[in-house]
Amino acid sequence: xxxxxxxxxxxxxxxxxxxxxxxxxxxxxxxxxxxxxxxxxxxxxxxxxxxxxxxxxxxxxxxxxxxxxxxxxxxxxxxxxxxxxxxxxxxxxxxxxxxxxxxxxxxxxxxxxxxxxx
Amino acid sequence: xxxxxxxxxxxxxxxxxxxxxxxxxxxxxxxxxxxxxxxxxxxxxxxxxxxxxxxxxxxxxxxxxxxxxxxxxxxxxxxxxxxxxxxxxxxxxxxxxxxxxxxxxxxxxxxx
Numbered sequence: 001x002x003x004x005x006x007x008x009x010x011x012x013x014x015x016x017x018x019x020x021x022x023x024x025x026x027x028x029x030x031x032x033x034x035x036x037x038x039x040x041x042x043x044x045x046x047x048x049x050x051x052x053x054x055x056x057x058x059x060x061x062x063x064x065x066x067x068x069x070x071x072x073x074x075x076x077x078x079x080x081x082x083x084x085x086x087x088x089x090x091x092x093x094x095x096x097x098x099x100x101x102x103x104x105x106x107x108x109x110x111x112x113x114x115x116x117x118x
Numbered sequence: 119x120x121x122x123x124x125x126x127x128x129x130x131x132x133x134x135x136x137x138x139x140x141x142x143x144x145x146x147x148x149x150x151x152x153x154x155x156x157x158x159x160x161x162x163x164x165x166x167x168x169x170x171x172x173x174x175x176x177x178x179x180x181x182x183x184x185x186x187x188x189x190x191x192x193x194x195x196x197x198x199x200x201x202x203x204x205x206x207x208x209x210x211x212x213x214x215x216x217x218x219x220x221x222x223x224x225x226x227x228x229x230x
């Protein structure tokens with residue numbers, strides 16, 4: 001199984017809602033990532049989890065709360081979002097983030113969750 | 119802030135044409151350069167990862183080169199086919215941090 005599965009594919013939420021994005025991989029990868037991508041812009045790193053622990057937080061506002069319940073799952077909890085948070089949220093995994101050479105950092109991506117905040 | 123620049127932003131070519139595009143990145147403290155292909159409505163897919171100056175990688179009709187001293191990488195597609203239509207992203211990592219900084223991509227359309 002060489003896939004990263006993201007759900008839901010599309011999400012529309014109000015600014016007062018609480019919702020979650022989910023990501024799952026069964027490749028035995030030990031690093032998982034959240035990226036945010038707005039149209040015509042590069043994907044921007046939000047969080048890196050390494051061995052189920054938060055390793056990098058790129059100064060993301062606290063209205064985004066990541067969670068890694070186990071080595072296969074990564075969630076992104078959303079609360080009190082703003083319309084400017086509307087974007088494509090991409091999950092990715094890699095064999096490892098900190099060790100194993102550059103090949104271990106090659107990312108396997110999910111297809112993304114398209115979020116619209118009204 | 120690490121800037122990764124890709125050019126051109128978009129490109130239309132005829133089926134059978136060969137094409138290439140560029141990724142520019144800071145040359146200091148280089149660790150690795152990745153290329154990904156992203157077809158519409160699909161997941162970005164890794165093409166190549168390169169680490170050494172002068173590296174050349176090839177996968178079928180697609181190849182890439184790396185110049186770490188001057189900070190650029192080229193992606194070449196020989197004999198483009200409509201199925202090559204996609205956005206091609208490069209990503210650069212530096213130093214010990216290893217997180218990838220992506221460019222905005224080159225959107226390739228191959229016309230039949």
